[in-house]
Each structure stands twice: as C-alpha cells, then as structure tokens.
Amino acid sequence: MKIALAQQNYHIGNFEDNTRKILEGIRLAKQAGADLVVFSELCVCGYPPRDFLEFDDFINKCYAAVDIIKEEADTIGVLVGSPVRNPAREGKDLFNAAWLLYDKQVKGVAHKTCLPNYDVFDEYRYFEPAYSWNVMEFKGKKLAVTICEDIWNLGDNPLYRNCPMDIMMAQQPDIMLNLSASPFDYTHVEDRKAIVKLNTQKYKLPMVYCNCVGSQTEIVFDGGSLVFDKDSNLVKQLPLFAEAFDVVELKDDGTFNLPVIVQAAELPDAEFNPTELDHNLCIAEVYDAIVMGIRDYFKKMGFSKAILGSSGGIDSAVTLAIACDALGKENVRAVLMPSQYSTGHSVSDAEQLSKTLENPYDIIPIKNIYESFLAELKPIFNDLPFSIAEENIQSRSRGNLLMAIANKFGYILLNTSNKSELATGYGTLYGDMAGGLGVLGDCYKMQVYALAKYINRNREIIPDKIIVKPPSAELRPGQKDSDSLPDYAILDRILYQYIERRQGPKEIKAMGFDAALVDRVLRLVNMNEYKRNQFCPIIRISPKAFGVGRRVPIVGKYLS
Numbered sequence: 001m002k003i004a005l006a007q008q009n010y011h012i013g014n015f016e017d018n019t020r021k022i023l024e025g026i027r028l029a030k031q032a033g034a035d036l037v038v039f040s041e042l043c044v045c046g047y048p049p050r051d052f053l054e055f056d057d058f059i060n061k062c063y064a065a066v067d068i069i070k071e072e073a074d075t076i077g078v079l080v081g082s083p084v085r086n087p088a089r090e091g092k093d094l095f096n097a098a099w100l101l102y103d104k105q106v107k108g109v110a111h112k113t114c115l116p117n118y119d120v121f122d123e124y125r126y127f128e129p130a131y132s133w134n135v136m137e138f139k140g141k142k143l144a145v146t147i148c149e150d151i152w153n154l155g156d157n158p159l160y161r162n163c164p165m166d167i168m169m170a171q172q173p174d175i176m177l178n179l180s181a182s183p184f185d186y187t188h189v190e191d192r193k194a195i196v197k198l199n200t201q202k203y204k205l206p207m208v209y210c211n212c213v214g215s216q217t218e219i220v221f222d223g224g225s226l227v228f229d230k231d232s233n234l235v236k237q238l239p240l241f242a243e244a245f246d247v248v249e250l251k252d253d254g255t256f257n258l259p260v261i262v263q264a265a266e267l268p269d270a271e272f273n274p275t276e277l278d279h280n281l282c283i284a285e286v287y288d289a290i291v292m293g294i295r296d297y298f299k300k301m302g303f304s305k306a307i308l309g310s311s312g313g314i315d316s317a318v319t320l321a322i323a324c325d326a327l328g329k330e331n332v333r334a335v336l337m338p339s340q341y342s343t344g345h346s347v348s349d350a351e352q353l354s355k356t357l358e359n360p361y362d363i364i365p366i367k368n369i370y371e372s373f374l375a376e377l378k379p380i381f382n383d384l385p386f387s388i389a390e391e392n393i394q395s396r397s398r399g400n401l402l403m404a405i406a407n408k409f410g411y412i413l414l415n416t417s418n419k420s421e422l423a424t425g426y427g428t429l430y431g432d433m434a435g436g437l438g439v440l441g442d443c444y445k446m447q448v449y450a451l452a453k454y455i456n457r458n459r460e461i462i463p464d465k466i467i468v469k470p471p472s473a474e475l476r477p478g479q480k481d482s483d484s485l486p487d488y489a490i491l492d493r494i495l496y497q498y499i500e501r502r503q504g505p506k507e508i509k510a511m512g513f514d515a516a517l518v519d520r521v522l523r524l525v526n527m528n529e530y531k532r533n534q535f536c537p538i539i540r541i542s543p544k545a546f547g548v549g550r551r552v553p554i555v556g557k558y559l560s
Helices: 015-031 050-054 056-072 148-152 164-171 188-203 283-301 314-327 344-357 367-381 388-409 419-424 445-455 464-468 488-499 505-510 515-527
Strands: 002-007 036-038 077-085 094-102 105-111 136-138 141-147 175-180 207-211 213-216 219-222 226-228 234-237 244-249 306-309 332-336 361-363 412-415
Touching: 002 015, 002 207, 015 036, 015 056, 015 077, 015 244, 050 056, 056 077, 056 094, 056 105, 077 105, 077 175, 094 136, 094 141, 105 136, 105 141, 141 164, 148 175, 164 188, 175 188, 188 207, 188 226, 188 234, 213 283, 219 283, 234 244, 283 314, 283 412, 283 445, 306 314, 306 388, 314 332, 314 344, 314 445, 314 464, 332 344, 332 388, 344 361, 344 464, 367 388, 388 412, 419 445, 419 488, 419 515, 445 464, 445 488, 488 505, 488 515, 505 515
Parallel strands: 002 036, 036 077, 141 175, 175 207, 306 332, 306 412, 332 361
Antiparallel strands: 002 244, 077 094, 094 105, 136 141, 207 226, 213 219, 226 234
C-alpha cells in the first residue's frame, strides 16, 4: 500500500483555503499513485479552533468542507481531521475526529480518546472522548487510526481508562496512522520521535504520523511528520517548519521501501527533558520557529509591515534581524528614539544594524517630548526626587510614538521584551511592553544572546558592540540592568526551574541557589502577573510560555 503524507499549514476558520490545500494534497497523492493520503488533526478547520467550535455555523462549514473533499476521494482513500457531532444526548456536543473518505463516501470515523487539557490545550472544554474503538478496513489492510495525544498514552496512565491501541490490537491491525497537531518547543522534536518509537516497540506495528505545520498566533507547529517501521526504525522524517509532501510504500511484512534513517536503539529516551537551561539547545530550531511565528501571524492577519523601537540593545537588535528575515527587510521599520540618557554608541550601533540589514529607519529624539511631560507634571510632582515614574515617562513616550506611526501606516508593532524581563516585571506597561506580537517573550536573556550569535554565524549582522556591552534600559544616567536584577546567567536558571520545571522555592534552594535571591526572584515573578496579563501574544518556543499555557492567579500569593 502506498501512503502519502500531506504536511500542510492551515488557517483557523479559513475553510476555503484549507479545503483548497487538502484538495491539492489529494491530487498530488493521485499523481504519485498513492492508495491513501493522510492529513493532520482538525485540518479542515485548523487547530486549535477553540470557542469557534461553539458556533453551529462553524461546524456546518466543517461538514460542508468534508462533503467537498469527499467528492475528490473517488479512487483514493483520504484521512482528514474534522469535528463530528455527537448524536448522543449525554456528554459534549462534538468529537475530535478522523474521517476516512473513499469512493466518494465516508468509510469510517475515529474519535479522539485522550483529550489534552494542559498547557496550551483545552480540548476537554469542547470534545467528548471516544467510547468505541475499531480498526478501519481499507484495500485489504486494517488501519488503526488515532489522533495526536492518543499516541502519548501507552496504557500506563491511570487517568485514562481506555487506550485506543490496546483495544484495537485485538482486531489485528496492520498499521498505525496518527493525525496530529503537535506544537513546537525546544524539547519536543526528539521527544516526539521517542514516543512514536515506543508505540512501535510496544505494538510491533509500523506507524505513519502526520503533523501539521505553521503558526496559529502564539503556537507554532513544526511539522516533522514521521514514518517508523514495525522494527521501530525511523525511515522517513518530513522537514521542520515547512509544508511538505511525500509517499511511502508499506510492504506486507510491516516494513517500507525506504532505507533506515535512524536505528531504533539510537533514538533518545522518551523522558528527554533538560534539567538545566542549555542556551545553545536547538537554537537553530528556535530561530526558525520565531521566523515562522512572525511570518504566519502577519500573513494570516492580513498585514505585511512591522515597526519596532531600535535602542541599540541586544533584544531590539535580535528582534529586528529576525523580523527582516521573516517579512523582508523593506517591510520592517525601525525607530531610534534617544533621550538625554541614551549613550552615543547606542544610537550609532542601532544605525549600523539597520544599515547592515538595509531596513528603513528613523531617528526621533524624545528629549523635548519628555521635558514637556515633566513641565506639565511639575505642579503635581513638586520637588519629589527622580524615580521610576520619570523613567517610565520616557518608555511610554516611545510607545506612543511607535503606536502613532503604526496607526498611520498600518504597521504591527513588534514587542522586543524577553522572558527574563517579563518574568520579573522589568518593563513598563504601555511603554516598552506595548506591541501586537511578542517576538522574544519566551526567550530568556541568555537565549537572546545565543540567538544573536546564531544570526552572526556567517557574518557580522548584529554589531559585536551590541552583544558585548552590559544591557541597560538607559532611563537614567549610567543605568544597567544589573542595578535592578541579578546576573542573567543566574537569574535565568532560577526562572527556568520555577517556570518550566515547576519547582517550588524549597526545591530551588536545595539546588544551591542563594535562599534570599530565590525568595526575591520568585516574589518578582508572582507580583508581576498583572503586567503579563495585559501583554500581547508571545511566540511559544518553550515547554511553558507566558500566556494561554500558564494560568496563575493575578492576586495569588505563593512564597516560601
């Protein structure tokens, strides 16, 4: 049996474009002589549709799209993901389903069993878990069809009473086919391979795993669809961060007409998860994920041009370089807004960066704007000493200028804040925290430096002076980040343990970190949730990003 994998980039709710892509994938599969073509989870409507699923009209359009696709499934089998209504009166109204279409008919429907409701997932809000499991017979083969998270349950999790594959094994399937919408994070690519391998080892069956690709606001799907033979050898991997199409031929003995890429024994353990923050970990993949996150956000929102504040610091420099790669240098406008506290080299460094990148830039000094604010506030401020209030006026003046230009010319403002700053509240609401999309909001400061080095891997794009100088907000004379924050190399590791690893204060202190420092850092994280709650969407590259995947109380108290 020849099986095609269609790894595609869908747009949530764009039924016309999604259906067009699926039909094109079917035609390619027919041209290649495939018997069956596999698409990804909820490909008809795009993933994750969230509360769109609560609209009857949305579900009607899903069914209408399936009807169109069904007409093209005449001489070829088609596996697509789409919601299906639950005819029972009990439970949720919908199932997350895989439809087998052939001979212009619906030949079978499989429902998703293990509905994730952790991190960015909230499927149990909308879907009823499956209550029956059957293989689908197609052209003399028995297909065990599962959907995304089903492959992670190997029958050992007491939270799930039923494991689809355990039940379907009694029906003697020939192959496992998995439709997936598995998002990227920097631990997930190898981990995903290991989980698929474990399934092939347990069931002694080959597996075809089709993942989607593309960014949906903050979530990036990296593709990387996989094919494993019955001996748990990796024989095919589709590219990361790109649409792709390929065909494999399944032999009667459970192997494929392909050479082995990676022997089963060479794959990492399924428990792959770094215990320490490795700033070089998968940095090329992180870079590609952010590029895709920016590019898809703009394309799917109907925008083409971006603007950002360029300060001569590392965060804005990295954001600018990545944005130029994602959108084209001519579509990214940098605005330099020096104050009387800005150093001369910060301006010249930012200018040099834009000259190297060849993107348009403007210089708008804010000294007069800032002083006019102080003059108007003087009767209220009286002779109180200079404080963070005056610092924030500078940041908000810059935010106003950027938003004014963005409104005038139809730009999207890219935010340049990093995860270390967002975690500790080192940012100004409606100032440097303004923006439509957070580019580096899931990258710790040390990871931003690693990205800068990656950007400069072939030639100097970001001036070396930007990379080596001590980071500073330059809101008062001689200011450095280290005046307010611990050294980033230490701070990032504490933050990583608390945010990604979910370690409490006692556990972090037991790792050897200074107890008073741990208390201070965790207090900063907890007390600044109100700021993050007002922040823009952040491109997710880690296992635990701020935003929809991390839900903590704004007024909660959690200290040692």
